[in-house]
Amino acid sequence: MTTTQTRRDTLKVSLGAGGAFVLGFTLAGKAGAQGLAAANAAPGKLNTYVTIAPDGIVSIIAKNPEVGQGIKTSLPMLIAEELDVDWSKVRTVQAIADQATYGSQLVGGSTAIPQHWQSLRRVGATARAMMIAAAAEEWKCPPGECATDAGQVIHARTNRKVTYGSLCTKAACITPPDPASVQLKASKDFKIIGRPTPQVDTAAIVTGQPLFGIDFKVPGMLYATYLKAPVFGAKVASADLAAAKAVKGVRDAFILDGSENVNDLMNGALAPGVAVVADSWWTAQQARAKLNVQWAAHPTSRSSSEGFLAQAQTMSRGAPLRTELKAGDPDPALASAAKTVEAAYHYPFISHANLEPQNCTASYKDGKVEIWSPSQYPEPAKAVVARQLGITARDVTINMVRGGGGFGRRLVNDSVVEAAAISKQVGAPVKVLFSREDEMKHDFYRAAGYHFLKGGVDSGGKITAWKNHFVSFGKNGAYSTAANISRTEFPARFVPNYQLDVSMIDGGIPTGFLRAPISNGVAFITQSFIDELAVAAGQDPMAFRLKMLDVPAAQTPGYDSARAIATIRKVAEMSNWGRRMPARSGLGMAFHFAHSGYFAQVAEVKVAANGDLDIVKVWSVCDVGRQIINPLGADNQVEGSILDGISHALYQKITVKDGAVQQASFGDYPLLRINKAPAIENHYILSDNNPTGLGEPALPPVIPAVTNAIFAATGKRIRTLPIDTAQLKA
Amino acid sequence: MAYTLNVNGRTVTADVDPAKPLLWVLREDLNVLGPKYGCGLAQCGACTVHIDGQPVRACITPISSVGTKRVVTIEAMENDAVGKKVQAAWSEIDVAQCGYCQAGQIMSATALIKSKPKPTDADINTAMQGNICRCATYTRIRRAIKRASGQSEA
Ligand code: FES
Numbered sequence A: 001m002t003t004t005q006t007r008r009d010t011l012k013v014s015l016g017a018g019g020a021f022v023l024g025f026t027l028a029g030k031a032g033a034q035g036l037a038a039a040n041a042a043p044g045k046l047n048t049y050v051t052i053a054p055d056g057i058v059s060i061i062a063k064n065p066e067v068g069q070g071i072k073t074s075l076p077m078l079i080a081e082e083l084d085v086d087w088s089k090v091r092t093v094q095a096i097a098d099q100a101t102y103g104s105q106l107v108g109g110s111t112a113i114p115q116h117w118q119s120l121r122r123v124g125a126t127a128r129a130m131m132i133a134a135a136a137e138e139w140k141c142p143p144g145e146c147a148t149d150a151g152q153v154i155h156a157r158t159n160r161k162v163t164y165g166s167l168c169t170k171a172a173c174i175t176p177p178d179p180a181s182v183q184l185k186a187s188k189d190f191k192i193i194g195r196p197t198p199q200v201d202t203a204a205i206v207t208g209q210p211l212f213g214i215d216f217k218v219p220g221m222l223y224a225t226y227l228k229a230p231v232f233g234a235k236v237a238s239a240d241l242a243a244a245k246a247v248k249g250v251r252d253a254f255i256l257d258g259s260e261n262v263n264d265l266m267n268g269a270l271a272p273g274v275a276v277v278a279d280s281w282w283t284a285q286q287a288r289a290k291l292n293v294q295w296a297a298h299p300t301s302r303s304s305s306e307g308f309l310a311q312a313q314t315m316s317r318g319a320p321l322r323t324e325l326k327a328g329d330p331d332p333a334l335a336s337a338a339k340t341v342e343a344a345y346h347y348p349f350i351s352h353a354n355l356e357p358q359n360c361t362a363s364y365k366d367g368k369v370e371i372w373s374p375s376q377y378p379e380p381a382k383a384v385v386a387r388q389l390g391i392t393a394r395d396v397t398i399n400m401v402r403g404g405g406g407f408g409r410r411l412v413n414d415s416v417v418e419a420a421a422i423s424k425q426v427g428a429p430v431k432v433l434f435s436r437e438d439e440m441k442h443d444f445y446r447a448a449g450y451h452f453l454k455g456g457v458d459s460g461g462k463i464t465a466w467k468n469h470f471v472s473f474g475k476n477g478a479y480s481t482a483a484n485i486s487r488t489e490f491p492a493r494f495v496p497n498y499q500l501d502v503s504m505i506d507g508g509i510p511t512g513f514l515r516a517p518i519s520n521g522v523a524f525i526t527q528s529f530i531d532e533l534a535v536a537a538g539q540d541p542m543a544f545r546l547k548m549l550d551v552p553a554a555q556t557p558g559y560d561s562a563r564a565i566a567t568i569r570k571v572a573e574m575s576n577w578g579r580r581m582p583a584r585s586g587l588g589m590a591f592h593f594a595h596s597g598y599f600a601q602v603a604e605v606k607v608a609a610n611g612d613l614d615i616v617k618v619w620s621v622c623d624v625g626r627q628i629i630n631p632l633g634a635d636n637q638v639e640g641s642i643l644d645g646i647s648h649a650l651y652q653k654i655t656v657k658d659g660a661v662q663q664a665s666f667g668d669y670p671l672l673r674i675n676k677a678p679a680i681e682n683h684y685i686l687s688d689n690n691p692t693g694l695g696e697p698a699l700p701p702v703i704p705a706v707t708n709a710i711f712a713a714t715g716k717r718i719r720t721l722p723i724d725t726a727q728l729k730a
Numbered sequence B: 001m002a003y004t005l006n007v008n009g010r011t012v013t014a015d016v017d018p019a020k021p022l023l024w025v026l027r028e029d030l031n032v033l034g035p036k037y038g039c040g041l042a043q044c045g046a047c048t049v050h051i052d053g054q055p056v057r058a059c060i061t062p063i064s065s066v067g068t069k070r071v072v073t074i075e076a077m078e079n080d081a082v083g084k085k086v087q088a089a090w091s092e093i094d095v096a097q098c099g100y101c102q103a104g105q106i107m108s109a110t111a112l113i114k115s116k117p118k119p120t121d122a123d124i125n126t127a128m129q130g131n132i133c134r135c136a137t138y139t140r141i142r143r144a145i146k147r148a149s150g151q152s153e154a
C-alpha cells in the first residue's frame, strides 16, 4: 500500500482481491475530532472509493443514502467522468453508514452537489493520473504524452493503447499524487457529466426487485408494530398484553418506556409505546387492535389547531417575543406611505407522507446490533441506539437501504431506535414497520406558521416598508425544528424599512425538516404579499418585482439579484407574460432563492364558476450554476418539486385536536394525483457559478405562483393554505 | 387454512388466516416483494397486481377470495408482451424517483393498455388516478404510457 498525505486526508492505493486497483481515502480530522486515544483505538478506516478490476469493471462507492434524489447515480458520475471510463463499465456500490470513513452522509438541504462537485472529480482524476503514470512507466515515455479515453491510456505518437484493467498491478504500486494538484477536465470535454443518464437502479425498479427497506429480510426475522400514543410522548398507563399475545402467530407483546419530551423525540429518542411482535406484520397489526391501551395524561393534550390560531391572533396584537431584525424605521415609513396593505397569512402543519412507511430492520445479539435502514441521515442514530440499548456506538452497525421517498422525514431515526429496542427485548432480528396511520400521526411535521404583515409603497410604486409579526412554534425562545426564518430571508435588505418580529407558541407538536424547509411556507407569504403591494401600487407584478430587486449588489451579500432578475425575465418570455387572458383565467408569478438556487415560475390557472381550480401549466426557470450534472435526473427533481408544491397548495393540511393529529390516511390527507398534474415547461440558465442542488428549490415559488394566478383570474386573494376552492365561486 | 394459489404461473401454497390480504401473503409467505404496502386501504395503488388480467389492490383482497384465479405481479411483467413494453418505456424515460410506487404504476398502466391499446389523456387520468406517486413523477408516467402504446408523447 502506498499513501500520500494531503492536508486533509490520507490517500491510499492498494492491490485488492483478484488483482484489482483500489483507491481510497482515510479522512483526516478523526484524531483531531475525537482525541488521539480514540484515533489509536479506531484508526480511520480506509474507504474504497474506486476499484478497477482487471476486466475493466469499475466499482464506485455511492457514499450517500438514496431516497429518490438520484444521488446514487449523480455522485458516481462525477468520479467516472474524471477517471475517463465508459459509464456502462461502472458499477455503484452502496456504502455503509460510517461518517468517519466516508465523510458526511446526509440527504438534505440540496447540499450533495455543491459539496462534492470538486472533491469527487478529484478522486476520479487522481486515479486517472495513476493509470497514466503506470502506462508511461511501462512505455518509458513522459506521462504528459499520454491521453485517456474510455478506460484506456493512449500514446498517440506510437499508436499504443493499454486498458486500465491491465495496469491495475502496476498502478497499485505508484505513490498517489496530491489530488489538489491533478488537472480536472474542461467542461467542453465532459462525456458523462451533462449526459441524460438513467438511475443506476432503474432496471431493478421496473422489474420489482427487492430494493427498499421494507423488502429487506434476514433469517429468523420477526415483524413488529409499535403503537404510540395519539398525544406525542404520552406514556402507557395500561395495556391488555394478554389479549394481543393470545392471537395466533404473536411471539410477544410488551410496553417500552420512552421520552415524554417532544424535543427528545425530535432528536430521535424512543417514544413510549407498546410493541407487538409476530411472525407476520399483518398478524401483529390484528393483535395490536386488541391492546385496549390507556394512555397517561400529558400536557400536550391541551393543544389544538383552533387554539393555535387563536393564540397566534392574540400574540399578533401584543408585543413580540423579540425582534429578529430591524432596518430603517418601519413605523413612520408606514405612516407616510402613499398606500399601505395589511394582511394575515397562514400555512398549516403538513406531513411528509412518504409512500414507503418508516421501517427498520435490526438484529441485536451479544451487545452488538446490526441495522438496515432507509435513513436519510444514519450517523446520529448510532449514539441514540447505543444509549437506548446500553452499548457503545461502535457496536452499532448501520447499513443503508434504498428509501421510498425522503423529503426530510427520514432525517429523524425514530424507526431505528424502535427496531433496535424491540430486537433486544425479543432476542431476535425484527423489522418494525409503520402503518399508514402511524405515518400520518407520528411524523415530524412542517411547522405551521402565522404571519401578520404590514407593507407600504410610495407614490412612485416602490416598496418603502415591510413589517412582519411572525408567530411560530418553539419553547423558551428557541424555535422548534425548522420553524424559524433566517434574519436575512428575502425581502430583508431589499426594503429600506424592514422589521421581522417573532412570537412563539409552545404547542408540543414535533416538527422537522420537510423538502425546502422554511422556504416552502415563507415563499408563499412573501411572494403573495409582494403581489398585494403591486396591486396597491397599480403596477404589473413582474415590473414591480424587477424594481424591488434593483438594489446595489453590495447591499445583499449572498443574494445575487442579477441572477434572480435573469430568471424572472426568462420565465416572463416563456410564459408570454402580460398576454390578455380570458375571463376567470390568469397568470401568476413568483420567484424564490433557496439552497443556492434561483427560481422564477409562472402558473396559468382557470377557475370554473363553481370554484373548481384547473392549473393549466407551470413555466419554471432556474439558475443552479454552469452545469446540470444529469439532465434526466434534474428534470425529474424540478418537475417533482413543482408538483409537490401544487400538492401542498391544493390539499395538504394536518390538524391537531386534543393534542393528537386528526388525519390518518390518504383519504383525509390527500396527495396530488395524475389527473390534477399540469404540464410543466422547465428551463435552466447556465450561469458562471458552481453547480448547486435541485431536490428542493423548485418547490417554494410554485405555491404563490398559483395563488397569484388565482387572484389574477378571480380577484380573490388566497391567504391561507391549502386553497379553499369554495371561496372561488363566481 | 391452507390455500393453493396460482402466482405468476406457478402453483404455490400458503397456510394463513383467511382474512389475510393477498398483499401480505405475497410479501411475507411467498417472498414476492414487488407489490408494495403504501396504505392498506385501496387509496394508493402501490400494491396493484393483476387477478385474471384485472388490476386489483392486493392490500384489501382477502386471500380467501382469490381461489385459483391467476395472480400476476410485477415480477412476471417481463414475460408479458404489453408489460415488457411498459417496462421498456419506463426505463427509457427513467420515470422513477424513489421508485416505490412504480411497480403499482406499471401494473395499472399495463392493464390500461391491454384494455385500451391507444389510451387518451382522459383514459390515463381515469385509469391511473388510483396510483399515488409521492415523488410526483406524473408527467413522465403519462409520457411513458404514450410511448408504450406507440403514440406521440406531446
Ligand atoms: S397499499 Fe394497497 S392501495 Fe395502498
Ligand code: FES
Pocket: A068, A355, A404, A405, B096, B097, B098, B099, B100, B101, B102, B132, B133, B134, B135, B136, B137
Ligand atoms: S417514484 Fe417515489 S413514490 Fe413514485
